[in-house]
Every structure is written in structure tokens, then in C-alpha cells.
Amino acid sequence: MTLSLFSGWVDAHKDQIIAETQAVLRIPSVNEPESIGPGAPFGKPCADALEHTLALCASLGMRTENFGGYAGHAEFGPEDAPEMVAMLGHLDVVPLGSGWTREPWGAEIDGDWVYARGASDDKGPTFAALFGAKAVLDSGLPLTRKIRLIFGCDEESGWECMRHYFDVAKQAKPDLAFTPDAGFPLYYAEKGSFTLTATRPIGDSLVAVFSSGLRPNMVPDEAEVVLIGSADRLGYIAKTLKRKQTFKVTDEGDKALRIWAKGKASHGASPQKGINAAKKLAEALFDLFAEPWLSELVERCATDGSGIGIAGKDEITGPLTCNVGIVSVLDGTLSMTFNVRYPATWDDSVLTRAQASLTDTGWTIAELHHTPPLYVPQDAEPVKTLLKVYRGHTGDMTKPHTMGGRTYATTVSPNGVAFGAGMKGDPDVAHRPDEKFSIERLLFCANVYADALYQLANVSR
Ligand SMILES: [Zn+2]
The missing domain is CATH 3.40.630.10 (Zn peptidases)
Structure with a gap:
């Protein structure tokens, strides 16, 4: 030296x-x-x-x-x-x-x-x-x-x-x-990078509250859901999930059930290195009661951006990545926050495409921050x-x-x-x-x- x-x-x-x-x-x-x-x-x-x-x-x-x-x-x-x-x-x-x-x-x-x-x-x-x-x-x-x-x-x-x-x-x-x-x-x-929050109503659902993620640029390592429904249905769900080691299930009184899932944290720029706890929990819930918004949530979480129609790459900076850093359901509304990093040689038409992929299917764009490459x-x-x-x-x-x-x-x-x-x-x-x-x-x-x-x-x- x-x-x-x-x-x-x-x-x-x-x-x-x-x-x-x-x-x-x-x-x-x-x-x-x-x-x-x-x-x-x-x-x-x-x-x-x-x-x-x-x-x-x-x-x-x-x-x-x-x-x-x-x-x-x-x-x-x-x-x-x-x-x-x-x-x-x-x-x-x-x-x-x-x-x-x-x-x-x-x-x-x-x-x-x-x-x-x-x-x-x-x-x-x-x-x-x-x-x-x-x-x-x-x-x-x-x-x-x-x-x-x-x-x-x-x-x-x-x-x-x-x-x-x-x-x-x-x-x-x-x-x-x-x-x-x-x-x-x-x-x-x-x-280039943008953070986009979008919402949609989920209609009638067993899910009263869904909560996961702290920041757009971190892969959520925990997710939690509160289900409200009949004792029979919740009893079946609790029994099935308790067999899976990575979910924690607690009864919350009569007709409510709380389920907690663990993922693996990672930086939002390399979401493929983590395990998104929100996605994991939504997958498990979809297997139990196939509400369509749950499978949509899972698809939207694709780390290559294909879930919002913007997958791709360039020669200098490689593939686009997409991290869903925050997911919530409250009062019947699903909210997802996407943190996208797109190739340095692309222009900002990628924003328009991401937004259209959501608004065309009934989502509302709540917030958008963009940093050019x-x-x-x-x-x-x-x-x-x-x-x-x-x-x-x-x-x-x-x-x-x-x-x-x-x-x-x-x-x-x-x-x-x-x-x-x-x-x-x-x-x-x-x-x-x-x-x-x-x-x-x-x-x-x-x-x-x-x-x-x-x-x-x-x-x-
Ligand atoms: Zn830093």
C-alpha cells in the first residue's frame, strides 16, 4: 500500500x-x-x-x-x-x-x-x-x-x-x-429509480388487516395479517398453517385470527436476494381461501418488474429490479409500494408503462417519486x-x-x-x-x- x-x-x-x-x-x-x-x-x-x-x-x-x-x-x-x-x-x-x-x-x-x-x-x-x-x-x-x-x-x-x-x-x-x-x-x-404507491379496493374479504414492510427500499422480513370470519373457517386455517413452521398463528378471541410470517430482509436494489414476507404470506393465504386479490398481490411482487409490466435490461446496468417494500390492507383497501430500479440508458417512459399497468386494472396511483439515472x-x-x-x-x-x-x-x-x-x-x-x-x-x-x-x-x- x-x-x-x-x-x-x-x-x-x-x-x-x-x-x-x-x-x-x-x-x-x-x-x-x-x-x-x-x-x-x-x-x-x-x-x-x-x-x-x-x-x-x-x-x-x-x-x-x-x-x-x-x-x-x-x-x-x-x-x-x-x-x-x-x-x-x-x-x-x-x-x-x-x-x-x-x-x-x-x-x-x-x-x-x-x-x-x-x-x-x-x-x-x-x-x-x-x-x-x-x-x-x-x-x-x-x-x-x-x-x-x-x-x-x-x-x-x-x-x-x-x-x-x-x-x-x-x-x-x-x-x-x-x-x-x-x-x-x-x-x-x-x-434510474422510482417509488410508486398504488391502491385498490379488495371487496369482501376474510382479511381485515394486512401489514408488512417498513421502507420502500427494504425487502420486508415480516408480515402480519388479521382474519375475521366464522370460527369454523378460521379453525381450519389455523390448523393448516400451524403445520408450516414459518407461520405463527394466534387466536384473537372469538372470530379473529392473527398470522405472522417471516421472510428475509435485503436491500431494495437486490430484492431477489431476500424473501418478501408479504408475498409469502399472501401465497399461503391464497392457498387457503382463493380471494383473487391475493394472487394479484403475489404476481405484482415479481422482483424483475414483470408484475407491473416493465421487465427488461440494458448492456451497461443490467436488468430492472422491483421491490415491493410496503404492503397493507386497511378498511378494505390494498396498498402496495413499489421501489423500481431501471437500466441507466432507459428514458422515463418506464414510469408511464408501470402506471398504466396498474390504472388499467382499477388501481389508483397514490404517490410517485422519480430519480433519473x-x-x-x-x-x-x-x-x-x-x-x-x-x-x-x-x-x-x-x-x-x-x-x-x-x-x-x-x-x-x-x-x-x-x-x-x-x-x-x-x-x-x-x-x-x-x-x-x-x-x-x-x-x-x-x-x-x-x-x-x-x-x-x-x-x-
Ligand atoms: Zn446509504
């Missing part, structure tokens, strides 16, 4: 980097609607994480600004420079889900790992960049462009953070940027510089990737790409129980990101 310009600084500040990363990991910054208030559009914990991080940056000698709790930035370098380099990271995290064996807000260190929700996605990598920036600041080396660290608080939910930052607060788009929210070497293309040619900046930096540090000549997930890079298209912090062979921990980040990686990233920010701040283009 090559020594970088900044490795001396990172070595000398190792303890501080680790301790500050632990400190931010202890803030439970899940989007929390109950505590939304002034300056806290995503709830208090997210606002706390942002304030905490900006206060840290200010104490490190950077100029900071908080944009209403949606997002904030810390900046240094020549104030009047016409151009700006940025790192974009997010401080919000997905909900815990089930299955933790570690204290999720403990930031406990065990061997080379620090355990916490958000350790790898994305507070660990973001703080590596924060301290990488501090290393550049402390070096006193001249900068042609100013350097800005942009922190968002709604990456895992509605992306209101970046919409507010760029569209409402009218902050300039960076001229060159990266987001440490994926993997090395870097990702030069990202699929990202594509930066491999011979353009910042790809050239970031690849050079990564290769200089590792000797690893792996070709850059494309991805189905989407990152903040799409918001600064085509000036930014995702750069780190995952590497081949890492355990798949994002959005899962016992999320963790390697301390060695944290320090490696501080070095690499310091170099990246410094080189991008001075590269001619």
Missing part, C-alpha cells in the same frame, strides 16, 4: 477519528415522523445527527450551514473560488428490523469491527471523508477549488434532503463530487482522478462498476459518482442486523478520501 500525502495526519489522529465515528453512530438517526418539528423535518434523531456533525466540523475549523434540518454543509478553501468539490454523505439510517445480536446504537468495537446501524451505510464512510477533509485542511496545501462536505438526512426515505438543498435552498451543484455510499473502485452509472463516461472527471487515487493506494486495477442502487451522485449528475467504501469480499451488512464497519477500512478511507478531495480540488479539466 502506498503512503499518501495524508497518511501521517491520519495515523496521528486515529483515536479521534474512531471516537468521533462512534459518537455519531450512537445517535439513532432513523426517520421518525412522531418527532417532526421546526428544524427537524425527519424527526429529532436525524436533526440531532446533523447538528452534531456540523458542530464537529465547525470545531475543526470549517464554515458550516444547516438548511432547516434537511441537509447541511461544511466548507473550507478559497471562499471566492468559482468552482467547488464536494463529498455527499447521508446521516440518516434505515430502521433496525429484527435479528440484532449487538446493541445497534452502542458502536461497540470488537476486534477490527465497529457495530451499529449506519456503521457502513453511511456514517462510517461519511466520517472517513470528514476526517479526510480535515487532513487536507490541516496540510495547508493550496486549493484551486473550495471543498464542501454535504450531509443529508433523508437518503433512506424520500430524498427530500437533497431536493431541499438544491431546489429550495438553491445551493450550487458541485463541479466535481463523490459520495462514499457504495463501493470501490467507483460506480460510473446508476440505474446517472451516467458518467469513464474518460471524464471525476472518474479519471478518483480511479487514479484508488489505484495509487491499492494497486487494484479492477474496472469501475455500475449499480442498481442509487446514491446522492444522481443529484449532481453528471459531475459526481459513488466512490467507496465497500470492497470485494466485504460481508453484506447494509440494511441488515449487526451492521458493522471495519476500523482498518475507516482509516484507509480517510486517507483515500483526503487524497481524492485534494486531487479533485486541483485537477485541471
